[in-house]
Amino acid sequence: xxxxxxxxxxxxxxxxxxxxxxxxxxxxxxxxxxxxxxxxxxxxxxxxxxxxxxxxxxxxxxxxxxxxxxxxxxxxxxxxxxxxxxxxxxxxxxxxxxxxxxxxxxxxxxxxxxxxxx
Amino acid sequence: xxxxxxxxxxxxxxxxxxxxxxxxxxxxxxxxxxxxxxxxxxxxxxxxxxxxxxxxxxxxxxxxxxxxxxxxxxxxxxxxxxxxxxxxxxxxxxxxxxxxxxxxxxxxxxxxxxxxxxxxxxxxxxxxxxxxxxxxxxxxxxxxxxxxxxxxxxxxxxxxxxxxxxxxxxxxxxxxxxxxxxxxxxxxxxxxxxxxxxxxxxxxxxxxxxxxxxxxxxxxxxxxxxxxxxxxxxxxxxx
Numbered sequence: 557x558x559x560x561x562x563x564x565x566x567x568x569x570x571x572x573x574x575x576x577x578x579x580x581x582x583x584x585x586x587x588x589x590x591x592x593x594x595x596x597x598x599x600x601x602x603x604x605x606x607x608x609x610x611x612x613x614x615x616x617x618x619x620x621x622x623x624x625x626x627x628x629x630x631x632x633x634x635x636x637x638x639x640x641x642x643x644x645x646x647x648x649x650x651x652x653x654x655x656x657x658x659x660x661x662x663x664x665x666x667x668x669x670x671x672x673x674x
Numbered sequence: 675x676x677x678x679x680x681x682x683x684x685x686x687x688x689x690x691x692x693x694x695x696x697x698x699x700x701x702x703x704x705x706x707x708x709x710x711x712x713x714x715x716x717x718x719x720x721x722x723x724x725x726x727x728x729x730x731x732x733x734x735x736x737x738x739x740x741x742x743x744x745x746x747x748x749x750x751x752x753x754x755x756x757x758x759x760x761x762x763x764x765x766x767x768x769x770x771x772x773x774x775x776x777x778x779x780x781x782x783x784x785x786x787x788x789x790x791x792x793x794x795x796x797x798x799x800x801x802x803x804x805x806x807x808x809x810x811x812x813x814x815x816x817x818x819x820x821x822x823x824x825x826x827x828x829x830x831x832x833x834x835x836x837x838x839x840x841x842x843x844x845x846x847x848x849x850x851x852x853x854x855x856x857x858x859x860x861x862x863x864x865x866x867x868x869x870x871x872x873x874x875x876x877x878x879x880x881x882x883x884x885x886x887x888x889x890x891x892x893x894x895x896x897x898x899x900x901x902x903x904x905x906x907x908x909x910x911x912x913x
Contacts, residue, residue, distance in 0.1 A: 565754040572757070583902065584817035586756035587895045593760035602764055611758035614751065615887070618877040619720045619845075620701045621752040624745035625816055626724040626838035628831060630731055631738050635805075635832070642801030643836070646809045648847075650791035651840050651870050654813060655848040658784035659857035659866030665776050666859055 557613050558606030565610070568593040693736075693744030700726045713881075715846045720838070720874060752873070756815070759876070759891035766888035773861060780862075781893060784869035785900045788813035789908075792840075808832045810909070811901055812840040815872040818898035826909040837872065844871020845878035864889030869897045 572589030575581070581588070597604065629636070636643055686692040703726065704719030711717040731741055742749070763770065770777070793810040801809070808828035811819040816837045823833035848867050857863055860883045867875035868890030876894050880887035 562754070565757050568757045568760075569753050583899050584756075584815070584821070586753040586817065587815070587898055589753070589757040590760045590763075590891075590895055593757050594764060597760060597764040598767075607761060611761035614755045614758045615762070615877075615880055617701075617751075618755050618880070619874055620698075621748060621755055622720055622816075622838055622841065622874055623697055623701060623723050623727070624742060624749040625834050626720060626842075627727045627731070627741060627745065628738060629724065629835045629839070630728050632832055632835055636835075639801055639805050642796040642799040642805060643809070643839075645799040646792040646796040646801070647812065647836065647840050647843050650788070650795050651813065651843045652847045652851050653791055654784055654788040654870035655844055655866045655875075656851040656855050656857075657787055658780050658869050659852050659859075659862045660855050661783055662776055662780045662862035662865055663857045663859045665779060666773070666862065669776070 557610045561604065561606040561610035564596070564604060564607065565589075565593070565614075568596065687736075687740065690744035690747065693741045694747055695744075696730065697723070697727065697745045697748050715849060715878075718842050718846050721842045721846070724838070724842075752816070756873070756895075759895070762880075762884060762888040763892050766885055769861060769885060770888070770892065776861075777865070777892070777896070780865050781869060781896050781900060784866065784893070785813075785897050785904070788870050788897075789901060789905055803827075804829055805832075807909070809836055810905060812836045813844075813870045813872060814898045814901045815894055818902050822902055822905055825906050838874070841871045841874025844875040848875060848878065849882065860885040861889045865893040868893030872898075 569586050569589035571592045572587070573585030576583050576585050576588050700723035701719065704722035707722055708714070708717045708719045727741070731738070789810050792812050793806050796806045796809045804827070807826050808823050810826065810828065811822040811833060814822065814837070816834050819833050819837045820830040823830045844867060848871060849863070852863050852866060857866070863882060864879045864886035867879040867886070872894045876887065876890035879890035
């Protein structure tokens with residue numbers, strides 16, 4: 557992990573935050589920042605020193621960053637116990653169905669595309 | 675004279691060090707158990723860490739605000755990590771460019787299905803209106819999801835929790851349903867995980883293959899934007 561690459565990541569996030577506020581876009585700053593870094597990589601032909609290692613290190617531990625928000629469940633234990641059935645119904649089958657159908661549609665269309673243009 | 679345990683506890687309560695350290699240890703334990711179980715998806719590291727921390731907070735009588743004042747440093751990593759998703763995306767740019775049409779079709783259908791199934795099933799099983807509206811953006815990455823919930827009349831902080839639960843569900847059962855449906859294309863698997871279970875699904879997709887990870891990150895970002903634009907409009911039709 558290099559300080560240079562971390563600086564670039566934060567500058568991109570910062571630029572993203574400024575852009576979405578300036579233009580009132582319904583996108584969070586970090587997602588816009590992802591776009592900014594993408595353009596930067598395009599402009600530099602992918603050549604940003606230390607970026608591959610730094611980004612790789614962060615992304616390998618991406619799930620760590622979700623833990624504090626997840627612990628927020630303590631503030632809703634009462635509500636979630638009362639309404640466990642609708643919550644479970646929406647989250648479990650809802651999410652599994654969405655993943656299955658989306659993946660299936662993509663693979664189906666990809667197969668057609670590859671047959672049409674081998 | 676040595677300090678009493680009580681004094682030590684008072685000191686620890688005032689510094690972010692305690693809950694920051696405990697969060698990292700919980701993550702290490704979650705990861706360790708995940709590896710120990712031979713990467714069994716049911717041993718999701720986030721699930722284990724969150725469950726352990728919730729128990730600790732309850733036993734020690736610590737409120738969430740105190741916990742978060744320490745854990746916020748880990749929470750902050752979400753921003754730069756999201757920006758970093760541009761790197762695998764750039765590495766896969768040729769595959770992405772070839773797949774623009776597929777991306778458009780699966781994003782629109784996946785995004786609509788994730789929101790509609792969430793809200794619809796909650797309504798079917800007697801969820802209250804604020805709960806249904808908090809569930810609708812559950813597949814979107816947390817900062818966008820909270821913004822949407824606020825706009826359509828849900829509870830943003832409840833949405834944040836439901837988003838994490840959805841992510842864990844997707845990371846746990848997503849690969850299983852994709853195997854069942856014989857979806858083997860790494861791009862298809864990535865897009866499906868990213869659309870329905872945002873960053874936690876993306877973290878899981880990264881472990882499956884770099885191509886899956888790149889597509890999951892892209893799908894997560896685009897799904898967030900799409901849902902932010904479409905969901906408030908769809909909800910307004912029901913009013």
